[in-house]
Amino acid sequence: MTRHISSSELADFSQIYAPDVELISITRAEAGEIGDMATHLIEPEQKLKARWEQRTCSESTLLGSLAPRLNKELLYAINKEIKLACEVLGMLLGCKRVGVCVATLREPMCPRFHVDRVSCRMLITFTGRGTEWIASDEVDRSLI
Numbered sequence: 001m002t003r004h005i006s007s008s009e010l011a012d013f014s015q016i017y018a019p020d021v022e023l024i025s026i027t028r029a030e031a032g033e034i035g036d037m038a039t040h041l042i043e044p045e046q047k048l049k050a051r052w053e054q055r056t057c058s059e060s061t062l063l064g065s066l067a068p069r070l071n072k073e074l075l076y077a078i079n080k081e082i083k084l085a086c087e088v089l090g091m092l093l094g095c096k097r098v099g100v101c102v103a104t105l106r107e108p109m110c111p112r113f114h115v116d117r118v119s120c121r122m123l124i125t126f127t128g129r130g131t132e133w134i135a136s137d138e139v140d141r142s143l144i
Contacts, residue, residue: 002023002135002137003020003022004023004135005023005025006025006027007024008026010088012026013026014092023135034074034077034081038074038127048102049103050102051100053097053100054086054100055097056095056098078102078126081126082102085124088122089120092120093120105128
């Protein structure tokens with residue numbers, strides 16, 4: 001049986017190596033300014049999507065291509081979050097590069113059941129409902 005760990009401590013991500021842990025959910029303090037700005041960004045139905053790969057120790061991200069669509073404060077705040085997430089993944093997994101995707105979602109990103117083929121995936125929600133999942137031991141595999 002696998003388990004889900006819910007915490008408010010970033011350090012608890014290290015428990016991902018426990019053999020019975022399949023998901024770690026870190027609840028952070030209210031998103032505050034970045035949440036307000038993200039909400040403001042998605043209200044006018046803007047579609048925002050950018051994907052890239054970067055070094056885990058990079059000082060900046062490749063959000064520059066989105067700069068015309070984001071105000072400087074939001075760009076800085078998202079850049080800071082991405083940098084922290086990349087550093088955490090680099091420390092936890094020992095990887096030197098990570099894939100990054102920044103997007104506004106108005107429908108399920110993965111509407112069908114699927115099995116991830118990556119060793120670890122980190123999702124960050126700035127505003128909205130967040131991510132839903134089904135625990136591995138609760139999946140009816142005949143539907144996949």
